[in-house]
Amino acid sequence: MSRVSRERVEDALFRAGYWLLFAVIMLPILVVFVTSFQQGEYLTFPPSEYSLRWYGEFFASEEWLSAVVDSAAIGIGASVLATVLGVTGSLAVQRSDSALSRVLPPVILLPLLLPPVVIGLTLLIYVNRIGFTSAYLNIVVAHTLWATPLVFFVMQSVFARFDWSLRDAGMDLGARPSRVFYHVVLPNVRSGVVISAVIAFIVSLQEFIMALFLKSYYVKTVPVLAWTSLESSLTPMVSVVSAFLVLTSIVGVLVAAAVMNMEWLAEQL
């Protein structure tokens, strides 16, 4: 075979390969959306009949709606906490070469690399020992542990691109540090902060293993309730809930991609 025709075959195989993978990656997400409009009691794909029945049942269910409220409250809490800790910590590490700023990044990265079951059990034992009984706060803390490294590393690359002489100029003109941060630094890194907060919220919304360990009878996040209801039966209700969860991620990713771009986002995560 000549080189040109061989390369044409290679090209075709290469392209077929990654589009096939792309299709397989998107397939489960398609299943979620399609089966959420299913009529029947038991999950089948593709469904034989379509209706909005399970959406109706979702909005009529107090249990699910209270899980939505719990998830939103925990997500906002974790997002705010992770963003504050991640942005301040990242700013500090950027501008300092103290021993602490060398030790800290590996420590905050570590929770992401441990199996979530292990973090779940570690925190369960801990909150019991110190008598910390609010399931809300416990799950917020667990999710912050996970979201903070993402905020931290996104902000590291955002701050790395910031021109620090602007800050120094502000300082030289006599502005106090908090004013310089608010008027000079923040406007330049605002989109990075927004993206960090969105990512932190989504990470909290979707996490379920730690939330499973730390849930209480009254406080259950949406993925935890989905998981426990799967253990009893495989109904399209979970598809409806999943569709909402996937949609929030799609909106979040699109917002982040519109502010920066997809490539930048991929390199940060």
Next chain:
Amino acid sequence: MFAWLGRRIKSQNTGSVMLIAPLAAFELVFFVVPFLILVRMSLNESAQAGPYQSGFTLDAYRSVLDSTLYHDLVFFSFKLGVIATVVAVLLALFYAYAAYRATGVRKSLLLFSIILPLLTTLVVKTYAWRPLLAPNGVLNDLLMAVGLTSSPIQFAPGMFGTVVGQVYIVFPYAVLAIYSVLSTMDWDTVEAARDLGASRPRSFLEVVVPEALPGIAVATVVSFAWSVGAYAAPSQLGSGEQTTFAMEIESLMLTAFDWPTGAAFSLLMLASMLVVSLAVMRLLTGSVGGVQDV
């Protein structure tokens, strides 16, 4: 006072210390200390009533190390870890390379398909495979329609489904780890190899892969850590034979209320995972220090 503070911050690192304090305190109070308490818990005694009984004993470690049931769980966890990691990293290398080569809308689509599952809950990612892999599911319908098989194959619940589910979970992490390294690579070096007569597969293997090694190392370690600790995929897509240590820990903690054993078991697993991960890092990058970020 603020002007003074500003000058202090500019001249020294006091400001940095103040900025770093909240994060450092948070990590100390909610990560480092809990971990020490976990170690302490593993030395307590198991109790008949309640999660544990104060004490100082190695019984929990002994009961884990002596139990053949736990040996099986550990063996299966590592087996799933190795299989899922190898499959995920090979596919991810290919996909990351495709995303690196692509331009415009195609690049955005390929990256979107990675970020979206990354930000989707494990529950959805494993649950959606069930109707696809079930005995009367889509894959079997397809295989029978094409005539490749005459009777349904038990993809899930079972080992096949568990591996598919777990690969699907770790694949985005692996792609991003490799992609972030590739995106800094200069395409000219590959062009040069091609100009010197290397075929495409050869230039990929001899130029791209060595360049991507730090990313491959990170992808391997992350996929491995996550797959050995797999919980969602084997519970949803396994048949009951696919039981991992993470599933056992969940039942030890939440059902059996045997906290010392749960703590000891997870510490032993963490230690062995750490040893394997460091060995992989060494093997792939030549040194442990080669990895800068994830």
